[in-house]
Amino acid sequence: MTYPAGYRYTKTHEWIAAEGGKGKVGLTDYAQDHLGDITFVELPEVGRQLKRGEVFSVVESVKAASDCYSPAGGRVVAVNQKLEGEPDLINRDPHGEGWIFELELADPAELDALMDVETYSRFAAEEGEKG
Template identity: 60%
Template sequence: MANERVPANLKYTREHEWIRVEGNIGVVGITWFAQDQLGDVVFVELPEVGRELKQNEQFGVVESVKTVSDLYIPVSGKVVEVNKALDGSPELINQDPYGEGWILKIEIADPAELDNLLDAAAYEEFTKEG
């Protein structure tokens, strides 16, 4: 079942991050479910470009009017770009979590790690249980 809140072409973490694979680059953001739970996002702490991250490592935070939430990287690799638009417009995460609200791009070190992530159906099931 297709669901615009859980796009089928992405992989998901149990911490509510998503990754879209484009060649050897992974585009990472937080899910519709996560931004909905957070409420209005007011600040995003982005990692440094060039930072090496290990799968599931905390790489930043998202701050909303309700809470502060850690961000975890879905796969190991090197940060090659961050979404600078979020500095001035963190609300992009609420408005377009799978598009303009992306957080970073990572050069994927080990594509096999993608197998540890949830597909759309599993993520949908996971968010229903919670």
């Protein structure tokens, strides 16, 4: 699996692509592969204030429901409405069309605590080996 350079990653397998004080958030390829066929995404409400590590969404696959944690604090400014009709966009294009919401960052410095692509790639590979 390959992950986009420039994104930042969490240990709970979310990514954030930040630019100019905002960041799109989604699940990594590792996460979607692990969840399997995704059939439902509970989107956060626009305007909602999120703390770093707070549950912003529940993604349901055929197998199970899974909480998703916000990579950073801030306000939800957009959500990917397409996921209501096509939740499997997360399976098909996890790092692009399958984004879940956009966050207006409370403190862009929070992203420094997240993993870069090299660190996350190693982390995900190790998690995969553990099964």
